[in-house]
Amino acid sequence: MNLRVRTWVYVTSAVVVFGVLLYASGGLPPFGSFSGAYTDYILRVATVERSVLNMPTAINFDYRGFDTLGEEFIFFASVSGVLLLFRALKTKAVRYPEPMESERSRGQTGAIRLFPVGLLGFTAALGMDLGAHGQLTPGGGFQGGAIFGSAIACVYLGLGLLALTKLTHRSTFDMLEAFGAFSFAALGGAALLIAGSFLQNVMPLGQTGATVSGGTIYFLSCAVFVEIACGFAVLMIVFLRQTRETQEDEG
Amino acid sequence: MTALSQWTLFFPYAVAFWLFVVGCFGITQSRNLIHTILCLTVVQSSTYMLLMSVDFHAKSGAPIFGSTNPPGSPSVDPILHALTLTDIVVGATVSALMLALTVQIHRRRGTIDPQRLRPMSD
Numbered sequence: 001m002n003l004r005v006r007t008w009v010y011v012t013s014a015v016v017v018f019g020v021l022l023y024a025s026g027g028l029p030p031f032g033s034f035s036g037a038y039t040d041y042i043l044r045v046a047t048v049e050r051s052v053l054n055m056p057t058a059i060n061f062d063y064r065g066f067d068t069l070g071e072e073f074i075f076f077a078s079v080s081g082v083l084l085l086f087r088a089l090k091t092k093a094v095r096y097p098e099p100m101e102s103e104r105s106r107g108q109t110g111a112i113r114l115f116p117v118g119l120l121g122f123t124a125a126l127g128m129d130l131g132a133h134g135q136l137t138p139g140g141g142f143q144g145g146a147i148f149g150s151a152i153a154c155v156y157l158g159l160g161l162l163a164l165t166k167l168t169h170r171s172t173f174d175m176l177e178a179f180g181a182f183s184f185a186a187l188g189g190a191a192l193l194i195a196g197s198f199l200q201n202v203m204p205l206g207q208t209g210a211t212v213s214g215g216t217i218y219f220l221s222c223a224v225f226v227e228i229a230c231g232f233a234v235l236m237i238v239f240l241r242q243t244r245e246t247q248e249d250e251g
Numbered sequence: 252m253t254a255l256s257q258w259t260l261f262f263p264y265a266v267a268f269w270l271f272v273v274g275c276f277g278i279t280q281s282r283n284l285i286h287t288i289l290c291l292t293v294v295q296s297s298t299y300m301l302l303m304s305v306d307f308h309a310k311s312g313a314p315i316f317g318s319t320n321p322p323g324s325p326s327v328d329p330i331l332h333a334l335t336l337t338d339i340v341v342g343a344t345v346s347a348l349m350l351a352l353t354v355q356i357h358r359r360r361g362t363i364d365p366q367r368l369r370p371m372s373d
Binding site for chain 1: 259260261262263264265268269271272275276279280304305306307308309313314315316317322323325326328329330332333336337340341343344345347348350351352354355366
């Protein structure tokens, strides 16, 4: 199919789909007036039942915890897929050469090299703060983990790839990521043995507003934090190493 | 209610559908697999837009309770917020998987133009 035919097929079908969707949106509740019975119920009971203040966290890690288990394994499978694809490449690529000390020769000044290092501490602290207080304030395992894992980019920006490969141990991140995914499922399984249903909140709920509160919600959030943070770190490391290998291949 | 103000009540939905359609347009016209992946991200963001438009509640706060909005006070729908936040993190990783596939394709076939890629013959 050439580009012209493709464009015409697209335009006709897009006009139809867009029209049908616009027509269908007339059946949706007008903007700002949706109200679901499930929502009202959760808003009323979640703080009383689970001692948490952040409702999305209560839903992710308690009321719909089983869905989060599924999401978590999509994440795990994607990271595994990336590792698998790059592992297949490594056999073809030239033997991973000793990276040159070229960061200094690129003409970066001290400020440019130091600023990301300072940012590293700030980003990691912000990620941990968000991850640890998910049941009280905006945040949680997913958001905190993504920020904490991204902090690894600061090492690359400030010190270069050589330092990144020396400072980080990728298989440690691999194992920690698998450990995070496993402990989510294991906490659910333990609840199944203790209370008779999967992912039931079996731990003492604690005081509403305390740092450790919400029973299993806190620990499930921590498990997700470990998994997401290490998953992002692994992705960052394998992609950045790939840039070096491609460069060496071309040169 | 005038026709104009009635129209604005459905405008956020129209934006979501527009993002979907325009992202698909990018995919059909793409000459670069990385561009294709970015277009898919645009399509994906239409789902965020739709979820966020459905969950908005006039005259209510964030679904995170504190001293100014005690537990039980009116709030936007937290269920759709929970859906969106997991969606964003998982979406980022799936993009990473597709980018890894792109690197692999470039190594094997020497091009990442989807219109020049042909089925494997060797």
